[in-house]
Amino acid sequence: MTDVLALVDDPALMASLRRVAAASDRTVGETVTTPSRRTWLDAGLVVIDRTAALACAQQLPRRGGIVLVTAGGADLPDWQAATAVGAEHVVGLPDDEVELLTVLGTAAEPDAGGGHVVAVLGGCGGAGASTFAAALAWTVAAFRRSAGALLVDGDPLGGGLDVLTGIEDRPGVRWPGLTVDRGRLSARTLRDAVPEWLPGLGVLSADRESAAEPAPAAVTAVLDTVRRSGDLVVCDVPRSRGPAAEAMVAAADLTVLVVPARVRAALAAGRVAGWVAEQNTNQGIVVRGPAPGGLRGRDVADVVGLPLITTMRAQPGLAAALERGGLRLGRRSPLVHAAESVLDVLTGPEPGSRWAA
Numbered sequence: 001m002t003d004v005l006a007l008v009d010d011p012a013l014m015a016s017l018r019r020v021a022a023a024s025d026r027t028v029g030e031t032v033t034t035p036s037r038r039t040w041l042d043a044g045l046v047v048i049d050r051t052a053a054l055a056c057a058q059q060l061p062r063r064g065g066i067v068l069v070t071a072g073g074a075d076l077p078d079w080q081a082a083t084a085v086g087a088e089h090v091v092g093l094p095d096d097e098v099e100l101l102t103v104l105g106t107a108a109e110p111d112a113g114g115g116h117v118v119a120v121l122g123g124c125g126g127a128g129a130s131t132f133a134a135a136l137a138w139t140v141a142a143f144r145r146s147a148g149a150l151l152v153d154g155d156p157l158g159g160g161l162d163v164l165t166g167i168e169d170r171p172g173v174r175w176p177g178l179t180v181d182r183g184r185l186s187a188r189t190l191r192d193a194v195p196e197w198l199p200g201l202g203v204l205s206a207d208r209e210s211a212a213e214p215a216p217a218a219v220t221a222v223l224d225t226v227r228r229s230g231d232l233v234v235c236d237v238p239r240s241r242g243p244a245a246e247a248m249v250a251a252a253d254l255t256v257l258v259v260p261a262r263v264r265a266a267l268a269a270g271r272v273a274g275w276v277a278e279q280n281t282n283q284g285i286v287v288r289g290p291a292p293g294g295l296r297g298r299d300v301a302d303v304v305g306l307p308l309i310t311t312m313r314a315q316p317g318l319a320a321a322l323e324r325g326g327l328r329l330g331r332r333s334p335l336v337h338a339a340e341s342v343l344d345v346l347t348g349p350e351p352g353s354r355w356a357a
Contacts, residue, residue: 002029004104005043007052013069016093017047017100024104025188034059045104050081057084067103069093105186115147115227116346119235119252121276123259123269123304128288130158131318132258133236134165134327135335136342140232141201143331144343148191148200148231152222154248155206155238156213162195162205166326170195174207180218187229190222216247223251239272250279254346256309257283259300261291266303273306284309284345286338310341 003026008014014030021028029043034055040046045065048056053068068087070078072095082090091100118136122129137151153161153175162168172195194202204222226233235248249255255276259269269285276283284307287297297311313334321328329336 002039002043003027003045004029005035005039005046006030007032007035007046007048007056008069009049009051010071013049013071013093016097017069020097020100020104024101024186026104037061047100048085048087050078053081053085053087057081057086062086064088067091067100069100102186105189113228114230115232116253117223117227117233117235117248117251118342118346119237119249119255119280121237121249121255121257121272122239123257123272123285124265125239125268127258127260127265127269129258130155130161130164130236131322131327132256132286132288132312132335132338133234134161135329135333136256136339137201137203137232137234138198138327138329139336139339139343140234141198142329143336143340145200148229149202150190150194150222150226150231150233151197151201151203152219152233152235152248153203153205154213154219154235154245156211158206158236158238160205160208161203161236163208164322164327165197165203166328167195167197167203172196172202174205175214175218176207176210176212178204178214178218178222180215180221185221185225187225187231190225213242213244216243219244219247220251223248241275246279249276252280253282254342255280255283256342257285257304257306258288259285259304260288261293261295261297261300261311263293263295263303266295266300269300269304273304283307284342286342287311289313309345310338312338 004021006017006028009032040060041063047067047069066085066087067089068082070092073092074090089103120129120133137149140149173193191202194204197203223233237245237248257269259265285301285304286309287300297308301308315334
């Protein structure tokens, strides 16, 4: 299938389109005659000029994903042609090449569907939510491999998930460097832009030089883009209420509270669950040991008032490992076992796996 079918007669417009297509890593099929019905319908995106738009409107069926390009600003005949062919965008070139770049980056991508968003929060301070969020993304990339994943840092004051994962020296975009144009992103461009932790696993981290939280519109665009591509998004959400945190929670298919097995932690988690429920009622808890007072996971779940997904014993040597190069997990890790239980709730168990709660 051709990424972009071009029906443009003007050499200057065609040159502009070729530049934009090269920048967005799209292949262009060029023709100056009316294409066949199959070629027309199979193209991921159609870029067309006024003359071709009028001809195709008469000879070919309606379809989505059409962009009409003009030399400079569009006039009334251009808009009439766009209406006749059902164009979704009218772009004047070369002035609006950036807009065309965004359109090519998004509209020509297949919508795979089937992706999910998980929001992970600490029920109290120091609960280990950031570590568990990272473990959840690691488990998908290292052990499930059925989809890619993106680990998203929602806490600009948290020190950066790139440090927790040990990839702070790897080049790539952090939140302040991410540009979202009109609420749209390309999944391919996003995957290529962020640092890679494991094959198929990217990390969109906060930047230690900026304490500003990401804009809610940018958060929504990132989550929607990755979900549409069929991958998993794991959001490390701060307990402090803010527009970005609320956008992550509202978009989540499942919100997971990590709660230590302590009385005060359970009481604090109940309050966090209350404000989360204002955005999203699909919640569950992971109870983390040790339990100095002997609290069981179900006891904590009863106090918090949420379903228990699983319990998790302490990970031996975790603090030292995080100081010596970032999180790395084996198949038998307690964090991985707990992450598998969350993924089973979200997407169903892998063949041969067992419900761990």
